[in-house]
Amino acid sequence: MIDYLIVGAGLFGATCARVLTDTGRSVVVIERRGHIAGNCYDENWSGCYVNRYGGHIFHTSSKRIWEFVNRFAEFRQYEHRVKAQFQGKTYSFPPNLTTFDQIGMKPGPEAEQRIREMFFAGYTTKQWARPLHKVSASVVGRIPIRYTYDDRYFSDRYQGLPEYGYTRMVEKMLAGIPVELNTDFLSDVEYWRGKATKVIYSGPLDALFGFEFGALGYRSLRFETEMLSVDNYQGCATLNYTDLHIPWTRVMEWKHFGWHSQPKGETIITREYPAADGEPYYPIKDARNTELYARYAERLSELPWLMVGGRLGSYRYYNMDQVIAQALAMATSQYE
Ligand SMILES: Cc1cc2nc3c(=O)[nH]c(=O)nc-3n(C[C@H](O)[C@H](O)[C@H](O)COP(=O)(O)OP(=O)(O)OC[C@H]3O[C@@H](n4cnc5c(N)ncnc54)[C@H](O)[C@@H]3O)c2cc1C
Known part of the structure; x- marks a missing residue:
């Protein structure tokens, strides 16, 4: 016993x-x-x-x-630093003052609305299989709009790998x-x-x-990991794809997580696809x-x-x- x-x-x-x-x-x-x-x-x-x-x-x-x-x-x-791609262009993310500069708008309600359309509407619909206004506020609130140039994904005091x-x-x-x-x-x-x-x-x-x-409801993910024969695929650790017609939500490129030993002439990426079935990841x-x-x-x-x-x-x-x-x-x- x-x-x-x-x-x-x-x-x-x-x-x-x-x-x-x-x-x-x-x-x-x-x-x-x-x-x-x-x-x-x-x-x-x-x-x-x-x-x-x-x-x-x-x-x-x-x-x-x-x-x-x-x-x-x-x-x-x-x-961690993330970028977001919308209609083929790459932006600073989470939305911050650099993002406002990149979309050519001054901070304010109109620019915030535009940012929601560009970065949250399509992404959230893919991730949760429901429109932005039907997703719980606790989820949407996890990624705020910042009125500083701080482009770190997390703002906690201690961060690392x-x-x-x-x-x-x-x-x-x-x-x-x-x-x-x-x-x-x-x-x-x-x-x-x-x-x-x-x-x-x-x-x-x-x-x-x-x-x-x-059964309690969950959203799941499917991952596709592959080795590509290029040194640098996307130039950042995570690139979010916010367009609704692109089936994946983000791509990780692992060498940008800063490991001191890194493959040369090749890189490993993982595409993340939202899914209804599979491992239970995100409680609905x-x-x-x-x-x-x-x-x-x-x-x-x-x-x-x-x-x-x-x-x-x-x-x-x-x-x-x-x-x-x-x-x-x-x-x-x-x-x-
Ligand atoms: C895509 C994704 C990205 C994330 N990124 C981050 C991040 O960047 N930073 C961060 O802080 N957190 C992140 N998280 C959250 C993080 O994964 C969780 O906080 C953490 O894994 C929770 O640990 P856990 O032990 O509760 O659950 P789990 O890691 O799920 O461990 C539970 C274990 O129990 C086992 N188990 C279940 N049922 C049984 C059974 N009947 N018998 C025996 N074993 C069983 C499972 O196989 C599993 O190994 C992320 C989550 C997801 C989904």
Whole structure:
């Protein structure tokens, strides 16, 4: 019998596992995929660390979280910069004073309207399969218009990339902790429950209850990664494609993430296509799903041996620092 079974070896599970182990609890982690690190998982392609589930940049304003992740990886300073392409022309993004200059308009309501049409209307319709005015304000508000020349994608105090990728970082977080890959908790809940006093679950909440009330809605993505025989494909780490008729939403070019070892005469890019089906990435926060989530969350109180968290368990879009903060709070609540 162990103290904690942790379901999911993403950042949420790995943080809980580390903290509980460090305070003397016995812990086992199970993971249904064939690898650790959850959606931050990356692989070394010719010296660049390529994320399998979309580009990940670490950013936080919390000194505590920054110090926590720096225990497991050396972070290289990196500030993410994105550009946006509209009708074949490239603009500074997120919209800032340079963007106003580029569209030849002075800041004000008319220019803001134009910026919404150029950069948000098509992109958002592709990403969410619904027009801009039907997308929740929390999503649209994530990318503001700035009245400065600051073109950094994130404005947090601490920003960077782990020098040898996230997979290596999570490997260090899990050092000395037993991890069983290709192991699905839901395929035998009773068996796993019998092994531990408590279970911490970071998988999808609806799946935990056999989709009893229906499936929670998500938008997904499809990624196409390829090596091209050119030195420099697009001149920036991320280029957003905001025209509705272009099927992908953005292209990552990994060498612009600044890895010190880089392929010469070739470059690796990933095209990101929005999709209705596939891995659950972005929760669709409409009335139906909000109500559904509340019904599932209520069922949790019937299971005192189970704690649920992470982006899937909480049915929330969390950045990496937010998920670590949630895990630290949950794990420390076990002994404080
Ligand atoms: C395209 C994209 C880009 C992103 N970019 C950034 C970024 O730049 N910066 C940032 O801070 N955040 C970013 N994020 C958010 C980041 O991915 C999440 O914050 C983080 O992955 C959440 O960690 P987690 O452990 O909660 O979930 P996950 O990483 O999804 O880990 C959960 C794990 O649980 C496993 N699991 C699920 N069910 C079971 C089961 N039944 N049995 C066993 N195992 C199970 C899963 O296989 C998975 O490995 C991005 C997200 C997306 C979708």
